[in-house]
Amino acid sequence: MFTIREYAMPETLDEAYTILKSRKGNQILGGCAWLRLGKKRINIAVDLTKCGLDYIREDDEQIEIGAMTSYRSVETCDILKKYFNGVIADSVSSIIGTQFRNTVTVGGSVYGRFGFSDFLTPLLALDTSVVLYKRGSVSLETFMTMPYEKEIIEKIVIKKDGRKSSYQMFRNSRGDFPILNLAASRTEAGQWIVTVGARGPKAIRAEKTAAFLSDKLSQNALKAEDVEAVIQEAGEILVSEVTFTSNMRASAEYRRILGKVLLGKAVREVMAC
Ligand SMILES: Cc1cc2nc3c(=O)[nH]c(=O)nc-3n(C[C@H](O)[C@H](O)[C@H](O)COP(=O)(O)OP(=O)(O)OC[C@H]3O[C@@H](n4cnc5c(N)ncnc54)[C@H](O)[C@@H]3O)c2cc1C
Structure with a gap:
């Protein structure tokens, strides 16, 4: 559990910022769910509740x-x-x-x-x-x-640029951390963006996969089997460009397999919009 020496509840962001910077060891409080798992000794804890940031x-x-x-x-x-x-x-x-x-x-x-x-x-x-x-x-x-x-x-x-999006994730059990998550968006101009998270390191954009989808799915009258072929190939690009790691929840290999599945689900969902 973390400890707090002094507690401040400023009413403006200017005041909050001044307190935050006034000494090493001062820290902003959010909901404290993450902070309380650690053993930090906070000098002045700055609670932003009165700064009007809940909207x-x-x-x-x-x-x-x-x-x-x-x-x-x-x-x-x-x-x-x-x-x-x-x-x-x-x-x-x-x-x-x-x-x-x-x-x-x-x-x-x-x-x-x-x-x-x-x-x-x-x-x-x-x-x-x-x-x-x-x-x-x-x-x-x-x-x-x-x-x-x-x-x-x-x-x-x-x-609000009119993107169509899909978010997909997989958890071993409800309430646990996701073992992989993926989002896909398509802009009104037909540009795809693919992002992958919970792969080990922080979430990133899968640029090559997105460029491939933007190129191949730009034609209007693609047959269903053609779309499936594009999704298969995009899955291979995804796993070659994104690094997946192993931890206690899943192996890198399992995440790679999941990555292809989640990508397929996301692309189909966006295309159905
Ligand atoms: C047991 C547990 C399970 C979780 N499972 C998941 C999960 O499955 N999926 C998921 O997405 N997330 C999960 N989370 C993360 C959770 O959703 C929050 O993202 C996390 O708790 C941080 O939010 P908080 O409000 O508690 O931040 P805090 O713990 O209050 O703060 C976290 C950090 O952010 C800083 N901070 C807070 N607010 C600001 C601000 N406005 N400006 C600058 N710095 C700030 C603090 O100083 C601190 O360093 C989990 C967290 C816990 C504790």
Whole structure:
């Protein structure tokens, strides 16, 4: 269990940022589900509850999700169910249980960049940015590769660009971590994006697989057997370009087999939209 020496509940992000930076060992609190598993000794714990970051809203161009929004709000949000075939809301619905999802936050999950994340894989297949308090907006893809700096995630922003998406995952049992997850999106211009997570390292985009799908599935009147042949070949490209590792939940070889299956399911689902 972690320990906290001092607790602060600022009312503005400016105040929160000043406290965060004022001393080494100060740290932002999200829902604390992950933090409490560790043994960190936090100097000043900065609780963002009063900073107005619990919201999901949309305008004509984008959807914004505040950092203190819980997974349960994501899961049940009507706005999120309307776009991208509801993948964002769906992606978190299998994580542990309702009480847990009421606690964990979008900010903590994005900051963590956990390899097993159900949330990040579909977001990476969309046009998603992470808005940091000082640095401003960076694409999620860039954020995934950035070092763990002391910053405040204010919100994530998803462009409403008409993509069709599918999120697929496989778990050994309900409530366990996914042993592989995969998302596929197709833009209105017919461009595919494929992302793979829970493979060991962090989620990544499978660029060659996506380029292959964009090229081969661009013709309008493909027969069903032709689509299946493309999916088979795309599966081979996927497992050659993405690294899968072994751990206590699954071997790399099993993940490779699953990767092909999940890709096929995702592509068929997007094409059926
Ligand atoms: C037992 C267990 C099982 C899990 N299973 C799954 C699973 O199957 N699938 C899945 O996708 N996820 C899973 N998770 C991860 C979970 O969904 C959350 O992503 C995780 O708990 C982090 O969210 P939190 O709100 O608890 O963050 P916290 O624990 O509060 O914080 C995590 C980190 O983020 C930092 N932080 C928090 N908010 C911000 C912010 N706004 N700006 C900057 N830094 C911030 C904190 O300082 C800390 O370093 C699991 C977690 C646990 C504990």
